[in-house]
Amino acid sequence: MRAEDVIRLKGILPTDLGSEEIRRAFPEELLQRSVFTARQTSVPYLVQLKDVALRFAGGEISEATARAELLETLQAMGHAQSDGGGIANPASRRRLNLILETQRRMASSVARLNSETPATLLAWPAWELRRWERRKAPRGDWMQRWQSAAESVGYEGVARHTARMVALKSSPVWGALGAGAGGFRDTLGNPYPPFAFSSGLAWADVDAATARRLGLDVGSDSLPSASISPSREEIAEAARKAGFDLGEGLA
């Protein structure tokens, strides 16, 4: 499943509520499966938003083209960028960028979750939450958010003795982070990036050796028997015959 497929599967949720009210009024699962934007009740616009977000997430159109397409519809609805550059203006560049980037990041996160298999989990059992995009005024409280989320789940699957925000992919810390554990009100309710509005942080895979070094309990219990049906010796023999270097101490 690709990011554009994730958006394709979403429904439309017209609402005249603001961001905080939406979060209080609708279950998170519904929001995660819907295309919506605060105080937007126009179904035709939301249908177009879904289509544009889908093509943007698939790399078919640029962000500027996506904005321009949406803007033409918004202008017909009486909105203009000259109404102000703030987030409250549906036509502002800032608001449109936020919607498009949030939809793309959410969809790619879901696509990544869906692409996890026993094999990928074995090789990369953890994620690191780190900054991928610069911001003019980055939030300075990510470590505090992380600690609050980790404490709320008793540090289950969380790397404790490191300044890095690393946890097993199965850790409940991701849900706690998205739910705003610690009282953070700008989160999106997702157990995956983006965890907060306009966040430039996203996941990076962490391999098993690094996860182990950071103190995580990387067990073999997630390994399905089908994936290792050949024995250790059979794998080593096959690798030797194929001329494939398995690395130090294993070949």
Added chain:
Amino acid sequence: MTFSYALHAPALDRLMDALGPDMRRALLEVAARGMQIAVSGHIEAMAQTRHRSASALGAEPTGHYERAAADVTSEVNGDVGVVTIPIAGFSRAFHDVTIRPGTGKKALTIPIAAESYGVKVVEMQSAGWSIFRPKGSKALFGRRDGAAGALPLYALVSVVRQPQDRTLLPSDEELGAAAENGVRLYLQEAMR
């Protein structure tokens, strides 16, 4: 966009053949993930150096590459590992690209001012700019509401040809090594 890449890794091919279909699928998954990680890292690093157009105009970079680096994904479809790069125009990595005006349009608009960089004409108009083309000019000019002078904002061209830029992606050797590294990581864990 999604790209197909014929991985030249004979040792890996032989290993996949030897270990049977279940294992072959698992090896494809970790090979694709290895490549995904390499592509993401490459685009992230490249994005820090690709600000020439913006810098020349004194404009803010659009973050076109930077914003998408973390959104590269991978999966296995049938017997093929797939890496998806959600960046418009990324096909330049594989071949020359020729861009022509879309249906009903006569020219492409190339930003030539900081104000218009990364911004479409419709956005400039919506932000209160009057956009016009002086007679005989091959550029669009703009005047901000209430301002006295006009600025050249966009060059008008009938076609843009972009040569292939293979540096948008890791080299063939780096991609092959990334796929092999994914397989190696997996097998090392499977054999622990």
